[in-house]
Amino acid sequence: MTSSSTRHADPEENPYVEEPPTDFDPIAELSPEAAERQVSLLRSAIREHDHRYYVEADPLIEDEAYDRLFERLRDLEEAFDLDVEGSPTRRVGGEPVDELATVEHVEPMRSIDNAKAAEAVREFDERVRSGLREGGFDPADLRYVCEPKFDGLSVEVVYEDGEYVRAATRGDGREGDDVTEQVRTIRSVPSRLRGEPPARLAVRGEVYMPRDAFETHNRKRRERGEEPFANPRNAAAGTLRRLDPAVVADRPLDVFFFDVLAWEGDEISGPARPATNREQFDAFDALGLPRTDRVELVEDVEAAIDYRDRILAVRDDLNYAVDGVVIKVNDRAACEALGSTARAPRWAFAYKFPPRTSTTTIRDVTVQVGRTGRLTPVAELEPVDVSGVTVSRATLHNPAEIEALGVNVGDRVRIYRAGDVIPYVPEVVEKRSSGTYAFPERCPVCDAPVERDGPLAFCTGGLGCPAQLERAVEHWARRDALDVEGLGPERVEQLREAGVVESLPDLYDLTVEDLAGLEGWGETSAENLIDALEATREPPLDRFLAGLGIPDVGPTTARALARAFGDLDALLAADEAALREVDDVGPAVAASIRDFFDAEENREAIEALRERGVEPRPVETPDAAGDDASLEGLTFVFTGSLSTTRDEAQALVEAHGANATSSVSGNTDYLVVGESPGRSKRVDADAEDVPVLEEADFADLLADHGIDWPPEDEA
Incomplete structure (x- = not known):
């Protein structure tokens, strides 16, 4: 009890x-x-x-x-x-959001080095012992903590004074998607910690869907006529990224916590951070954070290898997916001494399970067109059992992979399920056809020419390709683009399937009658969307550019382009040399922009938007800015929550001649820090000797240049 x-x-x-x-x-x-x-x-x-x-x-x-x-x-x-x-x-879920914002992690969420061979684990042990000797530790005291390596979606969860405040996906390890409201609906995640938590606690966990709950949920989906999920990991990852927390709340997600990213508090009276990784799990118990009950403290690397073999033997009996085990040095002081590379800690290693494979025959090859225009070949297979899962389709990755394999319809191939999730074809075991599958030269959806980019293939249809339509509309409606409230991914999909939006310009032909007859819409919600679209007919040029979804052009580059060229026609006429003169636009990005505007389908879509009254507002170029260039020559980086959005802060300084970038470097003049900042940018600022400004100091700096903070609403 x-x-x-x-x-x-x-x-x-x-x-x-x-x-x-x-x-x-x-x-x-x-x-x-x-x-x-x-x-x-x-x-x-x-x-x-x-x-x-x-x-x-x-x-x-x-x-x-x-x-x-x-x-x-x-x-x-x-x-x-x-x-x-x-x-x-x-x-039960909060209000739906239009997109997932990006947030910086409190501490980097690194990967873990891994291998499938026991010898690689022994080599890891030798490196650890050598590192400990160099750090003044006795390798004879070395102990390892072993735990299952979960196959779900990694998240950071932050508590302040014991209260749940934020959650984010791993993303690139430094920044991830803000899934605070989605994770809040997972009932095993405490909204308030038990016992005596530190003032600030950031923990890393793995969100997953239990196997039994996955089967039950898939059965219900089939009964409703919905497509079942392929596997528990896809179900968990897809669910957590849903924009409607109420949908997430309705799905049976769970979580295991396994690491402390940050433990901050009063060192005199507050609880001390556990001294070992094993004690960390005991702390999770005291705080009410769920964790696996299969953690073991072992004496040496051979015992760790034996632990892995025992988990492998029972993997099919576990109610969650695992693809290996994680072996960690137990003593936290030793971990600190061993340190980390840019990618992974030196004190942890993942001993992976062997892949699950079977052989079968390719019946056909289909080519899917993704929302980015990328073409992905898929092998249609004679159904085959791969460790208890019937597999009838497997990815062939890209045309270069097809050529390397020499694979064609009729060949007998090996099917590999990497991490028990994504089936693919690693080799041809029996060549039964002549030649290699001929990758299509035209898009199977819109018939536009297919272009190769290294090993990959892309449809050149751009905004004119129906397969890319949903991505184009979602991009257009993003908060950092046209910010069309009420036009999230699920509604975009519904409009496309209903046939009322078949191209981006079609948005501006919508009527209340078109929308009100669709499921889940009423006259009020239809009128609200029409009003939201009407409000975007004269967008700022930078938001218009960000909304087009030009490859390699995000909000920051879009603002730089808008300030450099002033109006849309000038940008459309700019050659690559002129584009390369813009800050943050190198040769590759310049070529990407020029290719986008040169594509007939994209130019037609832009002209169609203009014909429907969507005309971006010109902006003042630096030459015409006059006194507005009072911050010229300065470069700012922002982190944490400010009294306005980060985009608005960046836009403000850029409107007065400064640069705003996403990462700290030797060229950065100021790092502006708001509430709950990530640590990595402050560490980079210290390393580069970059001044750090709290928001009040930033406001004083702007006031010295005659600039008000926070900026007034345009309305």
Whole structure:
């Protein structure tokens, strides 16, 4: 039994923990003070029930009683208009978002070196022992902690004063997608930590969909006539990136936490960071963070290899997907001494499981066109069982891979499921055809010519290719582009499938009648979208450019182009030499921009937009800026949350002649730091001796140049 000191609610003080009453007094008879007291008790009790059910798998009450408590809490919050921030009722999902914002991690989320051979693990052990000797540690004291390597989606979760504040996907290791509201709906993720947490805690976990829940969820999808998920990992990754948290809440995601990224607090009175990786897992237990129960502390590398073999033997009995084990040096001080490379820690290693393979025959090859225009060949197979999963399709990656394999329809091939997830063809085991599959020279969707870029192939149809339409419209509607509220990916897909939007300019032909007849739309929501589109008919030039989805042109480059050329016609007429003169535009980007504007389909789409009254507003070029160039020559980098968005801050300094970049370098003049900043940019600033400005200092700097902060709304 968990001690009361580390529980969310003590049953001796909270009547809703054990054998709770569910016959409540009418809400109308409660005073505001009584309602708030009951809400506080209910929230604490429900947090305890969530933990006992989802983390400890040891529920205290029946589902029906839990539902009654939850409904009572929700009714009280609504009746008395109580703040629901941090409430368990938030887990049903918040408002949908138009896109996932990018946030910087508190600490880099590095990869782990890996191999499938035991000898590579022994070599890792030798490197560790050598490094420890150099660092003044006795290798005889070396112990390893072993744990399963989960095959899900890695996330960073941040708590401040024990309260859940943020979650982000791994992304590139330094920045990831903000999935705060999505992760909030996962019931095993505590909204408030138990026990005595540090002032700030950032933990790394793996979001996954349990195998049994995956099967149940797929069965329900089939019953609704929906396409089932291919595997649990795809289901978890696809779900977490959904823009509607209510959809995420409806899917059975779970999480295991396995590492501390940051532990910050009062070193005198606050809890100390665990001294070993094994004790870290004990801390997770005390804080109420779910973790695997298959963690083992072992004496040496041979015991770690044996641990891996034992997990491999039971992998099919686990209720979650694993593709190996992780071996970590136990002592945290030793880990600090060993350090990390730019990519991976030197104190951890992943011993991967062998791949699962089978052989079968290729019946056909189809070519899919992705939203970026990339063409991906897919082998249609004679169905084959690969470790309990029936595989009928496998990727051939790209035309260069087809040529390297010499593969064709009719050949017998080996099927490889990398990490138990993505089936692909690594080799031809029996050549039964003549020649190699001839990759199409024209797009199978729009018949535009196909161009090769190294090993890859792309449709040149651009904005005119229906297969790329959804991406084009989503890009157009992004917050950092035209910011069309109410036009998220799911609605874009619905409009395309309904046939009312077959090209980007079609957005501006939509009517209320077109939309109101679609499922999930009413007259009000239709009018709102039409109004939102009307508001974008005269967009700033940089947002227009960002919305076009030009390869290699993000918001920052779009702003630089807008300031350099002033209006759309000047940019359309610019040659590569002129483009290369723009900051951050090198030869490759200049060629990409010129190719985009030279493509007939893209020029037609731009002209069609203009014919429908979408005309980007010109901007002042540096030559015409006059006094607006008061920050000319300065370069700013922003991190953390400011009193306005980061895009608006960048746009403000650029409007006054400065540069705004995404990373700190020797050319950076100032790093501007808001609330909850990532650590890596501050570390880079220290290394490059770049001045760091808090927001108040930044406001003073701007005031010295006659610039108001925060910027006033254009409205």
